[in-house]
Amino acid sequence: MEKHPGLMLLRNERLLAGIGMEDGSVRLLRDVRTGIDYIANAASAEPFRLETDAGFSSEFESFECRRDDTAPGEARISLTWRTRSNVAVHGWASLAEGADSLEFGCSADNGSEERLLSLEYPIIPNLKEITEGGEDDYVAHAFATGLKVRNPLKHFVHGETGWRYAPYPESFSGASMQFFAYYGMNKGGLYFAALDGEGYAKWLNFYKNAEGFLEASFIHGCEEMGAGKGIYPVYPVRISLLEGRDWHEAADLYKAWATKQNWCARGTLAQRRRSGDTAAWLHDEIGAATFGINAGSDRTLWLRKYRELIPTPIFHVLGPDWTNEPQTFYRGFPGGFDDWFPTRFHAGNLACLREMGDKFAPFEFDYLYRFDGADGELGRAAAQKMPERIKSIDAYAFPFLCPAHPYTHDFHVRRDETLQRTDDVDAIYYDISANNILKVCMDETHGHPVGAGKAIEEAYRRNYADTKAAMEAVAGQQVPLGTEMMNETLLGVIDYYQARAGGQPAAPLEGWPLRELLKTGVAELIPMFAYVYHEYGAVRLDGWGKLVEEIGSLYYFTVARTYLWGGLYELNYEYSPMEALDGAENAAEDHYYPFEARGYAFSEERALYLAMYARLRTGPANKYWAYGTMLKPLEFSCPRLRMDWFHYNHGTKSKEYNDSGELDADAIVHSAWRYEKESVGLFFANVGKEGLILRVRIEPERYGMSGMAAWAYGQDAHRPAAIRLDRQPSGETEFDVPAGSVVVVELTI
Numbered sequence: 150m151e152k153h154p155g156l157m158l159l160r161n162e163r164l165l166a167g168i169g170m171e172d173g174s175v176r177l178l179r180d181v182r183t184g185i186d187y188i189a190n191a192a193s194a195e196p197f198r199l200e201t202d203a204g205f206s207s208e209f210e211s212f213e214c215r216r217d218d219t220a221p222g223e224a225r226i227s228l229t230w231r232t233r234s235n236v237a238v239h240g241w242a243s244l245a246e247g248a249d250s251l252e253f254g255c256s257a258d259n260g261s262e263e264r265l266l267s268l269e270y271p272i273i274p275n276l277k278e279i280t281e282g283g284e285d286d287y288v289a290h291a292f293a294t295g296l297k298v299r300n301p302l303k304h305f306v307h308g309e310t311g312w313r314y315a316p317y318p319e320s321f322s323g324a325s326m327q328f329f330a331y332y333g334m335n336k337g338g339l340y341f342a343a344l345d346g347e348g349y350a351k352w353l354n355f356y357k358n359a360e361g362f363l364e365a366s367f368i369h370g371c372e373e374m375g376a377g378k379g380i381y382p383v384y385p386v387r388i389s390l391l392e393g394r395d396w397h398e399a400a401d402l403y404k405a406w407a408t409k410q411n412w413c414a415r416g417t418l419a420q421r422r423r424s425g426d427t428a429a430w431l432h433d434e435i436g437a438a439t440f441g442i443n444a445g446s447d448r449t450l451w452l453r454k455y456r457e458l459i460p461t462p463i464f465h466v467l468g469p470d471w472t473n474e475p476q477t478f479y480r481g482f483p484g485g486f487d488d489w490f491p492t493r494f495h496a497g498n499l500a501c502l503r504e505m506g507d508k509f510a511p512f513e514f515d516y517l518y519r520f521d522g523a524d525g526e527l528g529r530a531a532a533q534k535m536p537e538r539i540k541s542i543d544a545y546a547f548p549f550l551c552p553a554h555p556y557t558h559d560f561h562v563r564r565d566e567t568l569q570r571t572d573d574v575d576a577i578y579y580d581i582s583a584n585n586i587l588k589v590c591m592d593e594t595h596g597h598p599v600g601a602g603k604a605i606e607e608a609y610r611r612n613y614a615d616t617k618a619a620m621e622a623v624a625g626q627q628v629p630l631g632t633e634m635m636n637e638t639l640l641g642v643i644d645y646y647q648a649r650a651g652g653q654p655a656a657p658l659e660g661w662p663l664r665e666l667l668k669t670g671v672a673e674l675i676p677m678f679a680y681v682y683h684e685y686g687a688v689r690l691d692g693w694g695k696l697v698e699e700i701g702s703l704y705y706f707t708v709a710r711t712y713l714w715g716g717l718y719e720l721n722y723e724y725s726p727m728e729a730l731d732g733a734e735n736a737a738e739d740h741y742y743p744f745e746a747r748g749y750a751f752s753e754e755r756a757l758y759l760a761m762y763a764r765l766r767t768g769p770a771n772k773y774w775a776y777g778t779m780l781k782p783l784e785f786s787c788p789r790l791r792m793d794w795f796h797y798n799h800g801t802k803s804k805e806y807n808d809s810g811e812l813d814a815d816a817i818v819h820s821a822w823r824y825e826k827e828s829v830g831l832f833f834a835n836v837g838k839e840g841l842i843l844r845v846r847i848e849p850e851r852y853g854m855s856g857m858a859a860w861a862y863g864q865d866a867h868r869p870a871a872i873r874l875d876r877q878p879s880g881e882t883e884f885d886v887p888a889g890s891v892v893v894v895e896l897t898i
């Protein structure tokens with residue numbers, strides 16, 4: 150047997166792992182069947198990093214490790230490092246018989262007067278390329294709602310590009326779910342996951358280290374910080390071998406665990422629809438969305454124009470300009486109750502929406518608070534205290550309320566219950582809220598432990614749930630709750646969320662740290678969150694579009710992808726004017742952000758394109774796109790298209806303002822869905838201007854189906870046209886996808 154001097158080994162017929170006897174660092178990780186060694190030799194490595202108020206340190210005074218094979222059928226190594234200041238860091242790694250995954254756990258006993266802030270363990274250092282030159286290597290991460298980067302060893306930069314600190318649950322600057330994967334396509338790879346069903350604060354990191362290799366690590370937040378208080382994560386970290394079957398392989402592993410957690414306990418949307426436990430209108434009737442149209446100024450001309458061309462109800466998250474004291478993007482927002490009421494909605498807007506059957510939600514910065522406004526003193530006492538060293542790309546430089554303070558809870562519930570009573574809203578929307586904020590509060594007077602990731606997370610959930618219940622009691626019906634971004638921990642209370650990554654590079658915000666890689670296609674959006682959770686809910690609004698020619702031809706691709714991935718396309722009016730109607734657009738003076746005039750004309754042609762998808766979403770594709778389970782897409786070849794884009798809908802001082810470029814993408818957007826056990830829908834959207842003939846291997850029996858038929862939906866026809874499928878005995882199937890249309894191949898029992 151091969152010798153590995155200086156290492157303690159965990160070994161079975163699938164996996165070989167080695168831990169350094171001198172320092173406890175992970176030195177060897179081998180897939181025994183393929184012979185792939187994932188870790189480079191001879192590079193230095195740190196076994197753990199302990200964070201105190203003084204900073205991060207992996208120094209220790211003594212180290213011991215021992216075999217600890219106490220559980221039957223499981224090999225286990227226990228490690229203990231003792232620091233100069235009398236902290237004992239414990240780690241363990243185990244490998245079960247026949248398993249293709251390692252499990253790790255850790256804790257820190259604090260015998261010192263220092264505060265422990267976090268513990269980083271395990272660290273899997275010095276990961277090298279898997280395929281030749283790394284060219285077919287990818288990292289897929291639950292950052293935002295899922296991003297995939299090709300050849301991270303080449304494109305990540307130490308100290309810059311990468312996910313050095315990816316907080317969870319925090320999907321603006323970190324992760325919406327607890328897994329990521331590093332793999333070489335069709336060769337092998339590693340799956341990294343924390344299996345925590347209770348929402349503890351942690352960080353899922355994948356970055357380039359100082360040695361020039363890739364490194365994966367998990368940081369566990371300290372739930373109660375203070376002299377003598379330690380860190381005791383209750384969940385394991387799992388690292389499994391992959392075969393390299395793209396990111397879906399890792400997502401399948403995660404999904405098997407994730408959908409059994411509490412946040413899915415309400416059941417699937419289809420089940421909830423049947424029992425009346427969801428607002429059916431949001432899923433069944435809404436064909437498109439808008440975001441940021443002024444709530445306080447007459448916008449009925451535009452509202453009517455959209456509905457003239459889009460035949461389905463539209464869901465509008467109206468802009469923030471409805472509060473008593475201004476709620477703006479550049480000069481202030483409300484404090485306590487009297488800053489919010491009486492409200493200032495434009496009555497004509499609401500009457501117009503109701504008359505047309507549209508629905509609306511008011512926009513709230515629900516956790517931002519003007520401390521010199523109404524009830525400023527109450528707000529100041531409840532202010533969230535961020536740590537001095539923030540492990541995130543975000544500085545969280547806003548005056549937040551701590552969700553765990555009793556005032557915050559009572560104010561949150563009372564404000565929105567009153568809003569429901571005074572303005573009969575259809576839904577509610579929260580910006581810069583639970584999904585974007587670090588789950589930590591260092592205040593010692595709020596009644597929660599200092600640090601307190603889980604207590605903060607639970608407080609957000611409770612505040613949302615209690616507020617929603619209070620609004621629904623007034624409304625006598627379901628009031629959907631929406632937020633900026635989405636985390637799995639809040640699936641039980643959030644009905645919809647706003648994302649922007651689908652509009653990148655012609656969109657701002659989440660995804661920005663990888664913007665340059667997104668512009669070249671090295672980084673791309675993947676529907677990771679939808680793949681794991683779509684049938685459990687939270688409708689995604691995405692796109693960041695406008696109905697104008699000037700935003701470029703990428704629009705057609707983005708619209709198609711948003712719908713085919715189960716979302717609603719969102720027209721966005723936050724940082725720039727609305728489309729010019731008869732030469733007139735809305736004035737900056739009315740708006741909550743001082744945008745520059747544009748004069749870009751409303752495009753009927755683009756509205757009609759959107760209308761086609763709105764009809765599909767509320768019609769024949771509804772059971773898949775609103776209620777379906779996303780399946781791994783089929784593989785086939787299709788031409789690439791070069792699409793242009795122009796991004797002007799953002800802060801005039803931001804770096805990306807007025808940025809433009811071209812992006813290559815597939816001419817066919819494709820997705821595959823299952824609706825319960827009933828049927829499978831395979832969608833092919835042609836986003837180009839020329840008809841294409843596709844050749845795809847389709848095997849209904851793989852899905853337990855036997856019937857097969859296909860239709861094309863076009864912009865002009867209000868009825869689907871039958872599509873001829875030319876099938877070979879092998880399953881190879883040829884069919885036409887007319888320009889600008891969507892073909893669905895439906896498989897039935």
Ligand SMILES: [Zn+2]
Nearest residue numbers: 551590592595
């Ligand atoms: Zn607090």
